[in-house]
Amino acid sequence: xxxxxxxxxxxxxxxxxxxxxxxxxxxxxxxxxxxxxxxxxxxxxxxxxxxxxxxxxxxxxxxxxx
Numbered sequence: 001x002x003x004x005x006x007x008x009x010x011x012x013x014x015x016x017x018x019x020x021x022x023x024x025x026x027x028x029x030x031x032x033x034x035x036x037x038x039x040x041x042x043x044x045x046x047x048x049x050x051x052x053x054x055x056x057x058x059x060x061x062x063x064x065x066x
Contacts, residue, residue: 021048022045025041040052052066054066
C-alpha cells in the first residue's frame, strides 16, 4: 500500500467532519482568550444541543449579548 500524503489525510479528515455537519472556523483572537475559545468550540462540537450564551466584559464585569 502506498503511503498517503499529509494533504490527502487532511482532506479526508475534513471531508469526514463536513459529512458530520461540522464547519471549520479559523479566527484571530487575543492570546488570553484563546484557551477559553478553544474549550468553547470543543464543547459545541461535542454537544449539538448547546448554544452560546452571553459574554462578560472583563473590565466592567457586565454581561453582553451576542
